[in-house]
Amino acid sequence: MTELDTVVRNANVVTATDSYTADIGIRDGRIEAIGTIGEAATEFDAGGRLVTPGGVDGHCHLDQPMDDGSVMADDFTSGSISAACGGTTTIIPFACQEKGKSLREAVEDYHRRSEGKSVIDYAFHLIVTDPTPNVLGQELPALIKDGYTHFKIYMTYDALKLNDRQILDTLNLAGREGAMTMIHAENDDCIAWLTEALETAGKTAPEFHAASRPPVVEREATHRAISLAELMDVPVLIVHVSGNEAMTQIQQAQARGLRIYGETCPQYLFLTADDLAAPGFEGAKCVCSPPPRTAEDQEHIWRGLQTGVFQIFSSDHAPFAFDGVEGKRVAGAGAKFRDIPNGVPGIETRLPLLMSEGVLKGRIDCHKFVSLTATGPAKMYGLFPRKGTIAPGSDADLVIWDTETEFTLTNERLHHNVDYTPYEGMKLRAWPSTVFSRGVIVADQSQCSAEPGRGLFLRSAPPNPPRSGSI
Numbered sequence: 001m002t003e004l005d006t007v008v009r010n011a012n013v014v015t016a017t018d019s020y021t022a023d024i025g026i027r028d029g030r031i032e033a034i035g036t037i038g039e040a041a042t043e044f045d046a047g048g049r050l051v052t053p054g055g056v057d058g059h060c061h062l063d064q065p066m067d068d069g070s071v072m073a074d075d076f077t078s079g080s081i082s083a084a085c086g087g088t089t090t091i092i093p094f095a096c097q098e099k100g101k102s103l104r105e106a107v108e109d110y111h112r113r114s115e116g117k118s119v120i121d122y123a124f125h126l127i128v129t130d131p132t133p134n135v136l137g138q139e140l141p142a143l144i145k146d147g148y149t150h151f152k153i154y155m156t157y158d159a160l161k162l163n164d165r166q167i168l169d170t171l172n173l174a175g176r177e178g179a180m181t182m183i184h185a186e187n188d189d190c191i192a193w194l195t196e197a198l199e200t201a202g203k204t205a206p207e208f209h210a211a212s213r214p215p216v217v218e219r220e221a222t223h224r225a226i227s228l229a230e231l232m233d234v235p236v237l238i239v240h241v242s243g244n245e246a247m248t249q250i251q252q253a254q255a256r257g258l259r260i261y262g263e264t265c266p267q268y269l270f271l272t273a274d275d276l277a278a279p280g281f282e283g284a285k286c287v288c289s290p291p292p293r294t295a296e297d298q299e300h301i302w303r304g305l306q307t308g309v310f311q312i313f314s315s316d317h318a319p320f321a322f323d324g325v326e327g328k329r330v331a332g333a334g335a336k337f338r339d340i341p342n343g344v345p346g347i348e349t350r351l352p353l354l355m356s357e358g359v360l361k362g363r364i365d366c367h368k369f370v371s372l373t374a375t376g377p378a379k380m381y382g383l384f385p386r387k388g389t390i391a392p393g394s395d396a397d398l399v400i401w402d403t404e405t406e407f408t409l410t411n412e413r414l415h416h417n418v419d420y421t422p423y424e425g426m427k428l429r430a431w432p433s434t435v436f437s438r439g440v441i442v443a444d445q446s447q448c449s450a451e452p453g454r455g456l457f458l459r460s461a462p463p464n465p466p467r468s469g470s471i
């Protein structure tokens with residue numbers, strides 16, 4: 001046997017199912033062996049610390065063209081460096097079709113935007129906004145065969161939304177071709193009606209974003225999305241679930257044996273609608289859709305993570321700067337809530353927040369952590385077992401954790417190109433001390449040493465989520 005490149009010694013290995021202490025032998029970027037291992041060219045002592053699979057962020061937005069004049073603050077370089085420093089080694093952002101244009105062109109454009117930039121591996125989701133006969137008959141089936149096996153559709157936003165008939169056609173195609181459909185479930189007409197009513201009453205500040213998209217708006221659309229999926233007999237994933245009402249729809253569908261999956265995000269555990277009511281324009285920092293809900297909803301979302309309603313915990317990183325004219329203030333300093341770009345940053349804080357507040361505070365165990373942040377998304381998006389676990393043959397994507405040092409989270413320590421974090425001032429006790437991507441250290445003590453462009457584009461196999469609610 002030729003010599004191993006690297007051995008990570010004395011690792012407290014945690015996967016979605018197991019934990020044990022072992023050495024991890026790495027050759028050519030892959031895990032060669034796990035156990036008691038002899039010499040290697042490079043030695044790394046994990047010192048008995050927790051070692052989890054590199055995170056797979058199954059939902060983030062980087063350098064995505066916008067239609068309102070705003071510009072995302074992170075491209076594939078700054079976004080991937082930030083991800084790596086936070087323990088994520090695979091990212092899946094979105095190639096978005098422009099209505100009236102080709103989906104294949106959107107993919108080619110997104111490859112140009114990502115080429116030579118990422119420090120970690122990446123795949124693409126598609127966003128289907130215009131399911132014409134040509135898109136459904138030619139482009140999408142061909143793209144699915146080429147390794148783009150998962151796509152998102154929207155029930156809201158003028159530039160993105162599909163009507164129910166279009167959703168049915170698209171789900172039917174997904175079922176036939178074996179793709180996974182992610183659904184942004186909010187009722188667009190309700191949002192439009194409520195927005196107009198709020199504006200007529202002079203209620204245009206950021207805090208009214210939440211009132212324009214109350215839980216019933218998300219609950220109704222979630223129920224409808226599930227019904228359409230049931231009619232077509234296809235699996236779907238409801239993304240960024242914000243609270244109890246939508247979650248209950250998913251839970252009930254799962255209890256009926258439907259292949260309905262759920263994703264939630266840090267903003268629904270750590271923010272509430274009150275954060276949108278911060279003084280002045282500050283609330284704009286937390287404007288995202290669906291909006292953060294109540295403290296009670298946060299508890300329900302924790303319960304959904306514990307009990308397997310959710311298979312995926314993603315960042316939904318949507319990087320818009322607070323200052324300047326390209327981000328949250330694109331429509332002016334005191335813009336109406338309807339004109340504030342939607343989304344919050346969080347690609348670097350996703351894993352530390354869940355490890356610190358979830359695992360270390362006893363809300364979830366470390367296996368559930370791995371399942372939600374790595375194994376679940378890797379299976380959902382056809383990247384498992386190359387990504388999402390620690391096993392012989394898998395890529396050597398590893399996170400060595402420091403779970404002993406309490407610190408206060410500030411935006412200064414983050415590597416994204418956004419000028420704020422919604423989690424400023426939180427006290428945390430977990431941070432990745434060293435992060436390996438394909439056997440190479442890409443982040444050490446929050447310093448990224450990797451060359452942009454080393455990250456590989458990953459073609460996705462057919463999605464393979466389990467039949468039951470838990471992974």
Ligand code: URP
Pocket residue numbers: 061184240287288289290316318342343344
């Ligand atoms: O507000 C959000 N979530 N913005 C990002 C785009 C999306 O719908 O995921």
Ligand code: ZN
Pocket residue numbers: 184239240289
């Ligand atoms: Zn969405």
Ligand code: ZN
Pocket residue numbers: 059060061316318
């Ligand atoms: Zn998103």
